[in-house]
Amino acid sequence: MIKDDLQTKTYKKLAVAFSGPSNSGKTTLIVKIANILQDRGYKTVIVKHDPKDKARFDQAGKDSDKFSQTGSDVAVVSPNRTTLFKQSTSTVDEIISLFGTFDFLLVEGLKTLPLPRISIFRNSLDESYFAVSNAIACDESINKDEIPKELEQLNLNNPEEVILWIEKNAKRV
Structure with missing residues (x-):
């Protein structure tokens, strides 16, 4: 008997957040x-x-539209709703259960969420993000000497490097 790949696939269920x-x-x-x-x-x-x-979701050029064009499942969480055509907000745990199976959960924002976090900077650093960050992804416009040594530095223009960091540091949820 041939097994259904979806039923036998083991999902990574790794979560990481991005701020900036x-x-x-x-x-x-x-x-x-x-x-x-x-x-x-x-x-x-x-x-x-x-x-x-x-x-x-239906406005071309908006972040949510760009995200949905990747083929990923997408949720937008705001104070008054979660955009899954649901008219109330949701916790991240509720969203995770709604999506069920996945390999990678990429969260933009939600600085208070207890996930490993990469903060993104271009042109200037904002030190207020350092306390909630595990790594900093930046480009050549940033003086890397101003980044605290305890924060790993990633090249903003090298998504492969960022993926390696995610695979090593993301939280299993």
Whole structure:
């Protein structure tokens, strides 16, 4: 008897979060990572924090639209709703249970969430992110000597390097 691959597949269920100021490159990096992981056959889920209830899936160019175009399952969590066409907010644990099986959960925002976190910087550092970060992904516009030594440094323009960090440091959920 041939077994169904979906029933026998073991999912990684690894979760990691990304933070950083507006226009630092969070969405671009997450999209690149999700596309690479999807191309390798992994199932990815992306959760975006929308603190101002502004996200709409049907608007071209918006983060949520870019995320959904990767082929990943996507949830947008805001104070008043979770965009899965559900009219109430959800905890991350509830979202994880809604998605069921996945290999990688990529969270944008939600700084208080207890997940390993990569903070993204371009053009300037914001020290307020250091306390909630495990690694810093930045480009050549950042003076790396200003990054605390205890935070691992990643190349923002090298998604493969970031994926290796995720595989090594992500939390199994």
